[in-house]
Amino acid sequence: MTNLLVPQDDRRALRKLAADATPEGHRPDTVTPLRRVGRIAGYIALIIAAAALLLPFFWMIMSSLKSANEVFSVPIQWIPEVFVWQNYVDIWSQSGMLTWIRNTLVLAVVVTFLQVLTGSFAAYGFARIRFPGRDVLFLLYIGTIAVPWQSYMIPQFILLSNAKVSNTLWAIILIQAFGAFGVFLMKQFYETIPEELSEAARLDGLSEYGIWRRIMLPLSVPALASLTLLTFVNTWNDYLGPLIYLRNPDLWTIQLGLKSFVSNLYDTNYALLFAGLVLSVVPIALIFLLGQKYFVEGIATSGMKG
Structure with missing residues (x-):
């Protein structure tokens, strides 16, 4: 109009x-x-x-859905003619899969909780509390990331053996409860949070512990999710640590348990092995799918300094 x-x-x-x-x-x-x-x-x-x-x-x-003779057939048969779902039943009945998953889950949850707790708490000290030698101490601590574990693996094993914790789940928990990477990741994220929030909280009478618990942690959910995901995946997939410290089959993780299937190249049932591998990947895939949004956000923001 x-x-x-x-x-x-x-x-x-x-x-x-x-x-x-x-x-x-x-x-x-x-x-x-x-x-x-x-x-x-x-x-x-x-x-x-x-x-x-x-x-x-x-x-x-x-x-994992093929028969044992079809796994390495030539030429490669990508889709099995008959789906052998019985492999997933046999892997539970013919192995200690339940025990392996339980041990792995216990280690992954406990180690992840301790690393997130200690990493976030130590990072707050390096990011917000000023004390003599803070920067030098932080650089020395972060420098341990460049030191390969193999270089101090034997002294560490002797130390834990003398402490009578070898061949127990406590050995894996103790050697992985602290991580320099988690401290670095959380410190970088804390530095993106305005200092004015901490100063206002101090004026209101809140202690440093209260500031960390009531202000910093709630604002650091993306970084905490990233650290949780990375730590959980690394602990779940760890093979060398359990191989060295866990000799009792009742303490084996899922990685050691599946390795026991490959005892001989000619009598290994690789169909069952692949079924176990699929079961070991499913929890990690689900956790990553659920936390990928926070993971990407945490990694992206932890690289910025406000």
């Missing part, structure tokens, strides 16, 4: 004037054929890369 009251020439002039007044950066982008081809090529490259990464997992899942 409004357009009828405005002459056509005036409407054209108004459109031209609006187009000229639009800032260059706000004009809608014109997708050229070359840009469209480049975008399609990028999507194709990403699809190929994703397929290459997922292909081993697909083969593992399909192999």
Whole structure:
């Protein structure tokens, strides 16, 4: 109705004037054929890369549903002719899978809780409390990340053996309860939180412990989620530590238990082994899918310093 009251020439002039007044950066982008081809090529490259990464997992899942003779058949048979679901029943009945998962879950949960607790608490001291030698001590502590575990593995084993905790779950808990990476990650995130919040809390009479618990931790959920996810995955997948310290089969983790299947190259039932591997991957996949949003946000923000 409004357009009828405005002459056509005036409407054209108004459109031209609006187009000229639009800032260059706000004009809608014109997708050229070359840009469209480049975008399609990028999507194709990403699809190929994703397929290459997922292909081993697909083969593992399909192999867990084959018979023992079909796993390494030549040529490769990607899809089994008959899905052998019995493999998942046999892996539970013919192995100590329940015990292995229980031990692994206990270690992963306890170690993750301790690392998040100690890492976040120590990071608060390095980020917010000023004391002589703080920066030097932090650099020395973070420098331990560059020291390979193999270089002090034997002295550590002797120390824990003398403490009578070798061949117990406590050995794995003690050697992994503290981590320099967690301190570094949390410190970087704490430094993005305005100092004014801590100063206002001190003026209100809140102690440093209260500031850490009631202000810093609630604001650090993305970093805490990232640290939780990384620690849980590393502990769940750890093989060398349990191999050294856990000699009793009742204490084996899922990694050691599945390794017991590969006792001989010629009599190993690899179909059952792959079924166990699938069961070991499922908890990690679920945890990552549920926490990937916080994980990405925590890693991204921990690299910024306010």
